[in-house]
Amino acid sequence: MLDTKPSREDVGPDQVLCEFCTAKCCRYFALPIETPTEFADFEFIRWYLLHDRASVFKDDDVWYLLVHTTCKHLRDDNMCGIYETRPQICRDYTTDACEYDDDWCYEKYFETPEQIWEYAEATMPRRPGQSMRSPKPPELPILS
Template sequence: MSVISPPTKRRRSDYPKGENLCEHCTAKCCHYFALAIDEPVERRDFDFMRWYLLHDRASLFVDDETWYLLVHTTCKHLRDDYMCGIYETRPQICRDYTTAECEFEDDWCYEKYFESPEQIDEYADALFGPQFPEPGRKKEHLLRSRKPSGLPIA
């Protein structure tokens, strides 16, 4: 009985210097965009971030102390062969992008990464204390109402 070993992950060093890594990639860089956003400094800022995360295919990350909104979406000009369908007229941001530090090897590790509104709430609670006060305390400072309870089963 022969054992099939999993495919070896390709590294940059597996290719000759000067090789176009794009020809060996699934165009990871064309499946998202990330926008730098202001660093949150108060509870209200985290509520805006919570709103971002309520949208499909959005996440947040921190890299080198800069906060980013990451939108997981595919460029409409990416061809089935993972090459650019408008290469000659591509936007300047694409022209400036190089494979020098791209995610070819998939080794990204962020300082902070948030995929759900609950995660950003938990992080804000750790920084500022719980969003909802103890029973009997005032709640004028709250940004949103409590999480709704489940519907009764009929």
């Protein structure tokens, strides 16, 4: 593997793009989740985000749970250790639209439970009896 990777356009037709990559596609997986439509849905997403190495993103109107975890068969050279017997999902994956170029971004991206809760409060209709103001703090006890 080279110290600096060539641009996608500079990789020749006789070369394999993966030989120049850091294997981002093997360092996480993302699963579609239901689009949140009520506060209870956001509570589930908040629960996901309470776990290490999890984030949630929205892209093209689809919400995803993203789990940052490395495939146990990824070798130190960023190549697949079970290439000949890799799962079908890996066989179907192509480099045509992969993240090699580092220029991907998401419509919405949440890393913490606080972020998703703030988003829910900002976008969902207020619940009955809910005020825009913060709750009144309890009164301080009177010292005698």
